[in-house]
Amino acid sequence: MKFINQAVSIQIKLIFLAGFLWWGLGVPLDGFAQSANYNEQKLTPNFFQMDPVIQVAENKILKKEKSEPGTMVLDEVEVIGKERFFDLGARPxxxxxxxxxxxxxxxxxxxxxxxxxxxxxxxxxxxxxxxxxxxxGQNTGLEGVKIQIRGSGIRSIHSPIRGVSIFRNGIPMTRANGGTDTQNLNYFVWDHAEVLRGANAMTMGGSSLGGAINxxxxxxxxxxxxxxxxxxxxxxxxxxxxxxxxxxxxxxxxxxxxxxxxxxxxxxxxxxxxxxxxxxxxxxxxxxxxxxxxxxxxxxxxxxxxxxxxxxxxxxPAQNNRNPLDPNFxxxxxxxxxxxxxxxxxxxxxxxxxxxxxxxxxxxxxxxxxxxxxxxxxxxxxxxxxxxxxxxxxxxxxxxxxxxxxxxxxxxxxxxxxxxxxxxxxxxxxxxxxxxxxxxxxxxxxxxxxxxxxxxxxxxxxxxxxxxxxxxxxxxxxxxxxxxxxxxxxxxxxxxxxxxxxxxxxxxxxxxxxxxxxxxxxxxxxxxxxxxxxxxxxxxxxxxxxxxxxxxxxxxxxxxxxxxxxxxxxxxxxxxxxxxxxxxxxxxxxxxxxxxxxxxxxxxxxxxxxxxxxxxxxxxxxxxxxxxxxxxxxxxxxxxxxxxxxxxxxxxxxxxxxxxxxxxxxxxxxxxxxxxxxxxxxxxxxxxxxxxxxxxxxxxxxxxxxxxxxxxxxxxxxxxxxxxxxxxxxxx
Structure with missing residues (x-):
């Protein structure tokens, strides 16, 4: 049995089972979870989606080396993980x-x-x-916080802050007037964050003394x-x-x-x-x-x-001299x-x-x-x-x-x-x-x-x-x-x-x-x-x-x-x-x-x-x-x-x-x-x-x-x- 000048591609897909509707959007109810293992190293969708491909290289054949009757030894099989495309501003x-x-x-x-x-x-x-x-922070912690890096931002009120550039997935959250509302940063959806202090923020476009957070x-x-x-x-x-x-x-x-x-x-x-x-x-x-x-x-x-x-x-410290006529913001x-x-x-x-x-x-x-x-x-x-x-x-x-x-x-x-x-x-x-x-x-x-x-x-x-x-x-x-x-x-x-x-x-x-x-x-x-x-x-x-x-x-x-x-x-x-x-x-x-x-x-x-x-x-x-x-x-x-x-x-x-x-x-x-x-x-x-x-x-x-x-x-x-x-x- 010979396989000459052929390549075999096998894709293993994993789709998580889901059974609920979220924010009115329908989701299919069936599938299989994605995983693949090779050489004891897991290829995981956590930061890339990998499409593991088993390839038999061109001009390589399956050799019929006899060791025992009815068995054969295969050529080396190379598994290639194709790294899923990623965003330049949202690196894994x-x-x-x-x-x-x-x-x-x-x-x-x-x-x-x-x-x-x-x-x-x-x-x-x-x-x-x-x-x-x-x-x-201040009081409830929900009003926004001061963020200061290397003294840039000393002049800030709690929110919007100034002196530090904030990006999300490479797109500015800091406004054109220099202010960032820190209560809008929603840390519940973070995967990770990159802190670049000082002029190291240039690689993101940040120009301030304090640097940037992406x-x-x-x-x-x-x-x-x-x-x-x-x-x-x-x-x-x-x-x-x-x-x-x-x-x-x-x-x-x-x-x-x-x-x-x-x-x-x-x-x-x-x-x-x-x-x-x-x-x-x-x-x-x-x-x-x-x-x-x-x-x-x-x-x-x-x-x-x-x-x-x-x-x-x-x-x-719990006392509050707030004017009762002051507003809810x-x-x-x-x-x-x-x-x-x-x-x-x-x-x-x-x-x-x-x-x-x-x-x-x-x-x-x-x-x-x-x-x-x-x-x-x-x-x-x-x-x-x-x-x-x-x-x-x-x-x-x-x-x-x-x-x-x-x-x-x-x-x-x-x-x-x-x-x-x-x-x-x-x-x-x-x-x-x-x-x-x-x-x-x-x-x-x-x-x-x-x-x-x-x-x-x-x-x-x-x-x-x-x-x-x-x-x-x-x-x-x-x-x-x-x-x-x-x-x-x-x-x-x-x-x-x-x-x-x-x-x-x-x-x-x-x-x-x-x-x-x-x-x-x-x-x-x-x-x-x-x-x-x-x-x-x-x-x-x-x-x-x-x-x-x-x-x-x-x-x-x-x-x-x-x-x-x-x-x-x-x-x-x-x-x-x-x-x-x-x-x-x-x-x-x-x-x-x-x-x-x-x-x-x-x-x-x-x-x-x-x-x-x-x-x-x-x-x-x-x-x-x-x-x-x-x-x-x-x-x-x-x-x-x-x-x-x-x-x-x-x-x-x-x-x-x-x-x-x-x-x-x-x-x-x-x-x-x-x-x-x-x-x-x-x-x-x-x-x-x-x-x-x-x-x-x-x-x-x-x-x-x-x-x-x-x-x-x-x-x-x-x-x-x-x-x-x-x-x-x-x-x-």
């Missing part, structure tokens, strides 16, 4: 790891599976073990089947979340609905509710073309708790994105995407006024990656452009007998942002790469006031950011890197006056030097970066007076940002109580020395709002049965509250404990955590002031007191 987890290891600067890969070991109360849980990322969401292929989660806890915290993923042939589909409801950490009027709806549908036209459409529908509703004096916070959000990805032999991979997003802000302060804003935005992004051989060297090229156009309708109404009165102010704002970038990673040797890049930014802002007077102003902000760096694989498990880069951050005009007069606001510019190392083995991994940034015209914001919704924007002349970012994790096999048990130790440390540099008014004072030292350590014992438990400790040094450095929020130490049961090969998990076991009274966040003259003031938002959370997670 393993590809994200490879991508970040080639960046000549500080990066962190966040695994959402580890995030789900926590209660997932707020966005802060996602970044617990990302060094250099400082998160500060969130990669689940699809029907990365999260197949039904997933459910239910969390209960202190302050009447309730959070159900359900999702379903499905794929068949060229289609995949993923949908999720999540809810958080809580009464907050105050005695009165501090409740909040957040609802996140998410749909992702993908279609692979052929092996070189794929399209994905994503829909977000969200609604956020909360009551703000008041800021307190430090003395009041220490006496009773409700912000509905919608977002649609469409992206097409193409692979070519000659020109590498292309991604082309577009999006639309809208937020409606309604702030009905019955005591003094009603404020209504509508923010809408459209954008188009394009990216290309290709490999070239120039002058005998391998070159990996990354280039792209992000274009965004945003329009804002801003209306203020008077309050008449605590009801909405006539209009007192109307303004229309328009923002255009273009960020184009080119980067070349040149492999001089097998272990040493040089990275060269350049970025161009153009932003145009136009403000047109139409009531009570008519006036308008527009301003353009162009900028250029060069970058040079290296990555050296010094040993198999040790990598060294460094870079010198330029960042450019455009001002955001709050009103007509910001663009005129002697106090005209200027764009922020910085030059940053960075060196560091990363590496690891199966037992131990680490990342460490040192950076120093010379910042010109740093943008600073204060709310004056507190809780007035009146924010003052200005520039520092010169400032210095110096820091160290350390992260490490060790997984130690013990076989102590049973065979296969282990100890996972992980921690982060961040040193942040941010200060004015010979300022006319503030000399060399520290910049407020950020602790100089911050660290987190967790030790988790994991039993072979699936049971785990362990303590954690978070430490922060004091942080100054005002630019004059006359008053500080004191240092604090928080102790916590986590436990759970996640047996292998089962459909359920249980988790439990206790936070702030010693019931520390501390300020989690502060509102920055100019000069408090050493006097206590209402600038502090209390952190969570002793609390417990627990729940169950299941999937099939």
């Amino acid at each position: 987890f393993d590809r994200s790891k490879e991508f970040l290891e080639k960046v000549p600067g500080g990066t962190t890969l966040i695994d959402a599976e580890k995030m789900r070991e926590t209660s997932m109360q707020e966005l802060e849980d996602a970044f617990l073990f990302a060094p250099g990322v400082h998160i500060a 969130i990669v969401t689940h699809t029907g292929r990365t999260s197949p089947g039904f997933h459910g989660r239910l969390t209960f806890g202190s302050n009447e915290f309730t959070s159900p979340s359900v999702s379903y993923g499905y794929s068949e042939n060229k289609w995949d589909f993923f949908t999720s609905f999540s809810l958080i409801s809580t009464q907050g950490n105050r005695d009165t009027a501090n409740s909040g509710t957040a609802k996140w709806g998410f749909i992702s549908a993908g279609y692979q036209w052929n092996e070189n073309n794929e399209t994905r459409f994503i829909v977000d529908i969200q609604d956020h509703d909360w009551e703000n708790g008041s800021t307190l004096t430090l003395a009041s916070l220490r006496n009773n 409700e912000i509905p959000h919608m977002r649609f994105s469409l992206k097409h990805n193409v692979k070519t032999e000659d020109w590498g991979s292309f991604s082309l995407g577009t999006f639309y997003q809208r937020n409606d802000y309604n702030f009905p302060f019955r005591a003094f006024g009603f404020f209504e804003d509508t923010w809408e935005e459209v954008g188009v992004v394009a990216r290309n990656e290709q490999d070239r051989n120039w002058l005998g060297f391998n070159n990996h090229l990354e280039m792209g452009v992000n274009t965004q156009y945003m329009w804002v309708k801003d209306e203020n109404f008077s309050s008449v007998n605590q009801s909405k009165g006539p209009i007192v102010f109307r303004e229309d704002n328009y923002f255009t942002l273009v960020e184009a970038y080119f980067q070349d990673r040149i492999s001089l040797t097998n272990s040493f790469d040089v990275v060269l890049g350049i970025q161009g930014i153009y932003k145009n802002q136009e403000f047109a006031q139409t009531f009570p007077v008519t006036q308008s102003v527009s301003e353009e902000s162009p900028g250029i950011n060069p970058k040079g760096g290296f990555v050296w694989q010094a040993m198999e498990e040790v990598q060294l890197y460094g870079n010198v880069s330029r960042s450019f951050e455009t001002k955001t005009l709050n009103n007509i006056g910001d663009s005129t007069g002697a106090n005209k606001v200027r764009d922020q510019k910085a030059t940053t030097l960075e060196v560091g190392t990363r590496g690891g083995s199966s037992l131990f991994s680490w990342e460490a970066s040192f950076y120093h940034a010379w910042v010109q015209d740093e943008l600073l914001v204060v709310e004056s007076p507190p809780q007035s919704m009146n924010f003052l924007l200005g520039n520092a002349d010169e400032s210095l940002h110096t820091g160290i970012e350390l992260g490490a994790e060790s997984n130690i096999p013990l076989s102590f109580i049973c065979s296969g048990d282990s100890l996972r130790i992980r921690g982060t440390y961040t040193w942040s020395d941010f200060r004015f540099d010979g300022d006319m008014n503030f000399g060399d004072n520290r910049l407020p709002g950020i602790p100089e030292h911050a660290g987190l350590l967790e030790v988790l014992y994991k039993h072979n049965s699936g049971f785990y438990f362990g303590p954690n400790v978070e430490i922060q040094s004091d942080k100054v509250v005002d630019f004059a450095n006359t008053f500080s929020a004191p240092a604090f130490t928080l102790l916590g404990l986590r436990a759970g049961y996640a047996p292998k090969n089962t459909f359920y998990k249980f988790f439990l955590e206790a936070n702030n076991i010693t019931d520390e009274r501390y300020a989690e966040s502060i509102n920055v002031a100019v000069n408090l003259n050493g006097m206590d003031a209402n600038q502090f938002l209390p952190g969570q007191q002793f609390s417990m959370f627990g729940g169950v997670e299941f999937e099939y």
